[in-house]
Amino acid sequence: MSEMLTPLRERCTRLSSFPYLLAAGLLAISMSAASWAQQDDEGEPEAAAADQAEQTDAEPSEEAEAVGQDAAALREELEARERELRNAQRELSALRARLPAEEGGELDLDGALRSASVTLGAIRSTRAELMRAGGRDAALEESIDELIAELEREQRLVARAQDANLYRVQRGDTLAAIAGRFYGNRQRWEEIHEANRHVLPNPDLVWPGLTLVIPR
The missing domain is CATH 3.10.350.10 (LysM domain)
Structure with a gap:
């Protein structure tokens, strides 16, 4: 039973680092969206003033929609990984509770x-x-x-x-x-x-x- 602890520990380690990777991905997407918005703001003043009213009611651009979809997908993936991490941690705790101390467990x-x-x-x-x-x-x-x-x-x-x-x-x-x-x-x-x-x-x-x- 003790040999099951090592893969469970490795699984928990991998899963615990995943949220940081997803957070970095969300940050990169957000920065890209901000960059697109800034580029739009730096356009010709005359054109921006003329189109301001129309842009207020216009549908989101394809780029913005793509960013939103990517962010939503990453959030769903993050939630799924967090659930998997919690399950793995519970399995590890249950296994430790059934192993004696000399095998890495907590059972006396x-x-x-x-x-x-x-x-x-x-x-x-x-x-x-x-x-x-x-x-x-x-x-x-x-x-x-x-x-x-x-x-x-x-x-x-x-x-x-x-x-x-x-x-x-x-x-x-x-x-x-x-x-x-x-x-x-x-x-x-x-x-x-x-x-x-x-x-x-x-x-x-x-x-x-x-x-x-x-x-x-």
């Missing part, structure tokens, strides 16, 4: 624990919604799968911060069975439960697909 152990707990709550609420829908809803099932994958990523960060192992629960597993597999002692299941209280309040309610942190 407490943050990883909270994030995993929130994701578990989302899994539960989505499953409850699926049950209300009769147990068959492709969109909800897809959302649950995505949330379970997200929980695994967050538990991986927790395990990394604690120098622990990971285990994905299989059908029929219990904490005692998992403890026996990792420690050779089924009585050490409480250690596993303690390390996963943020996603497993009840030690008897393990479910297939749940990713557990296994202390060494």
Whole structure:
């Protein structure tokens, strides 16, 4: 995930310089318009005086129309680039929040624990919604799968911060069975439960697909 930070940073840098380039373009167009106006003012006084009334009501010249169109196009482009820059900055901030400090992020152990707990709550609420829908809803099932994958990523960060192992629960597993597999002692299941209280309040309610942190 950390390799995604570099292209995002470069993207933000490029986008942040774009408004200055557009501003320079708008300034150049404005100066050109002023120069045309000055050239018109320096024309023959007699002709200017004779045509003044007509010019007041006349349609804008083709040059002025072109300048206005170019300026409007540049403003639209500037607004689009600014929106893109804001989106890129939000993506970068979100990515940093999910990475540990050693990989250029801002996530600490407490943050990883909270994030995993929130994701578990989302899994539960989505499953409850699926049950209300009769147990068959492709969109909800897809959302649950995505949330379970997200929980695994967050538990991986927790395990990394604690120098622990990971285990994905299989059908029929219990904490005692998992403890026996990792420690050779089924009585050490409480250690596993303690390390996963943020996603497993009840030690008897393990479910297939749940990713557990296994202390060494």
